[in-house]
Amino acid sequence: MKRSSKFTAILIFLIVFSAGLTSAHQGGHFHKGDGTIFSQWHLKNGTLISGNYHTGNSRFIELEQEEGKLLKIELESLKDPDKQTATARIEHFKTFNDPVHIYPDYTIPHHRTNYRFLWISIALFILTLLIAKESLVILKRFRNGLTKWVFATCSFSILLVLGFACKKSTESVVETIPSTIPKTSTTFIDSAFAPFKATVTTSSDNTYYYVSSNGVPTHGMMVGITSWQQQVPIPQSYTGTNSWSIPLQPVYAETPLPTTTNLMKGAVAIAVNGIPIFNALNNRGVDSYLIGELDTWGGHCGRADDYHYHAAPLHLSSTSGELPIAFALDGFPVFGSKEPDGSIMKELDVCHGHVISNGVYHYHGTTNYPYVVGSMKGKVTLDPTTTAPENQIIPQAFASPLRPATTPLSGAVITAFASTGTNAYKLTYQIGSKFGYVEYNWDASNKYTYKLTDVSGAVSTTTYQRK
Numbered sequence: 374m375k376r377s378s379k380f381t382a383i384l385i386f387l388i389v390f391s392a393g394l395t396s397a398h399q400g401g402h403f404h405k406g407d408g409t410i411f412s413q414w415h416l417k418n419g420t421l422i423s424g425n426y427h428t429g430n431s432r433f434i435e436l437e438q439e440e441g442k443l444l445k446i447e448l449e450s451l452k453d454p455d456k457q458t459a460t461a462r463i464e465h466f467k468t469f470n471d472p473v474h475i476y477p478d479y480t481i482p483h484h485r486t487n488y489r490f491l492w493i494s495i496a497l498f499i500l501t502l503l504i505a506k507e508s509l510v511i512l513k514r515f516r517n518g519l520t521k522w523v524f525a526t527c528s529f530s531i532l533l534v535l536g537f538a539c540k541k542s543t544e545s546v547v548e549t550i551p552s553t554i555p556k557t558s559t560t561f562i563d564s565a566f567a568p569f570k571a572t573v574t575t576s577s578d579n580t581y582y583y584v585s586s587n588g589v590p591t592h593g594m595m596v597g598i599t600s601w602q603q604q605v606p607i608p609q610s611y612t613g614t615n616s617w618s619i620p621l622q623p624v625y626a627e628t629p630l631p632t633t634t635n636l637m638k639g640a641v642a643i644a645v646n647g648i649p650i651f652n653a654l655n656n657r658g659v660d661s662y663l664i665g666e667l668d669t670w671g672g673h674c675g676r677a678d679d680y681h682y683h684a685a686p687l688h689l690s691s692t693s694g695e696l697p698i699a700f701a702l703d704g705f706p707v708f709g710s711k712e713p714d715g716s717i718m719k720e721l722d723v724c725h726g727h728v729i730s731n732g733v734y735h736y737h738g739t740t741n742y743p744y745v746v747g748s749m750k751g752k753v754t755l756d757p758t759t760t761a762p763e764n765q766i767i768p769q770a771f772a773s774p775l776r777p778a779t780t781p782l783s784g785a786v787i788t789a790f791a792s793t794g795t796n797a798y799k800l801t802y803q804i805g806s807k808f809g810y811v812e813y814n815w816d817a818s819n820k821y822t823y824k825l826t827d828v829s830g831a832v833s834t835t836t837y838q839r840k
């Protein structure tokens with residue numbers, strides 16, 4: 374055979390062989406939207422994973438997902454009976470003693486094509502030798518620069534294609550879902566509270582991130598309430614030992630506590646503007662929002678004239694962007710109506726959240742029930758002096774009453790609420806065609822004065838001293 378035709382034959386062989394190898398990686402074992410049905414696996418953290426059992430040992434199982442993506446899951450993070458299924462599969466494959474399906478503890482094969490990889494390596498080695506040999510001969514024969522370059526370029530391209538094909542294979546993605554939750558970084562929590570630092574003070578120790586505020590938001594309040602108990606917002610001392618506490622190390626609850634039958638007393642979350650978020654159900658078990666108890670911002674005042682939300686303060690997203698709008702008292706963040714990366718919100722579970730790819734749970738605020746928390750995903754400590762449904766999480770910050778509890782004012786609709794000076798507010802309500810007012814203020818010594826004007830025009834003024 375002439376030197377030139379031998380050279381052409383080798384080139385053709387190389388191209389055909391490399392094309393075969395490249396496609397073998399994609400078409401052989403991997404599923405590519407071909408209608409393959411994957412098994413489903415339930416994790417203890419509530420996530421549902423799709424993937425077919427690929428391999429496993431006493432600590433992990435590896436699932437093959439779409440496009441041949443491998444997902445490594447700790448056996449301990451699987452829920453029964455899926456854990457039992459996985460254990461049974463591991464035992465089953467052990468009996469075959471098949472090196473593809475079993476590997477010793479602590480070593481994870483990077484990809485499943487171990488034997489193929491060996492053949493590819495041998496073939497590559499032979500081809501490289503051939504190319505090197507031919508190159509030397511050709512370079513000697515042809516001093517002509519063009520031929521030399523054509524040959525060198527072809528050889529290099531083929532090696533590049535082969536290298537890429539094998540690299541793709543050896544890098545078969547192995548993603549691990551942790552069974553334990555990493556400690557929340559205070560930098561992350563801080564980033565969420567940062568836009569509201571003018572009215573909110575924060576600090577942290579090893580266990581908690583603390584939030585101090587006076588409980589009065591900078592946005593409008595009270596307007597829109599059609600079922601009013603005559604309370605108005607006044608400052609609270611959510612500070613020092615009475616600050617809000619966000620646990621830095623969330624732990625998944627064995628059985629998440631449903632807010633339909635629990636936590637109707639204290640707050641369930643703290644918004645990033647320092648305002649507590651209570652159960653969507655009021656202490657009578659009724660959806661506060663649906664019966665007109667809430668203002669346009671999803672809040673109202675409690676018996677201590679303490680302003681708080683019962684609905685999700687989604688309006689905070691206009692300041693927060695894609696950062697969390699709140700943190701639940703189990704330590705998990707509450708995002709607005711979008712995912713942290715700005716994409717459309719993914720499906721929510723009964724707790725009103727989900728686990729994202731980093732394995733950490735988060736809640737979402739929505740415009741319908743349960744608005745913020747459906748069930749407490751994380752483990753919480755309950756106040757032993759309270760009983761369900763009016764139980765509450767501790768630690769919890771408390772509002773302190775200034776005046777005796779007021780009563781519902783039938784037919785009143787709050788139409789205006791405005792600041793009338795330093796530490797002074799005026800609330801306007803309407804019953805039928807008549808208006809009533811609550812004008813109140815406080816001085817530097819914490820003496821509060823309430824002037825009430827009812828719809829008949831009768832006025833009463835009372836002062837209270839804040840201790």
Ligand SMILES: [Zn+2]
Binds near residue numbers: 673674
């Ligand atoms: Zn309330």
Ligand SMILES: [Zn+2]
Binds near residue numbers: 727737
């Ligand atoms: Zn989400």
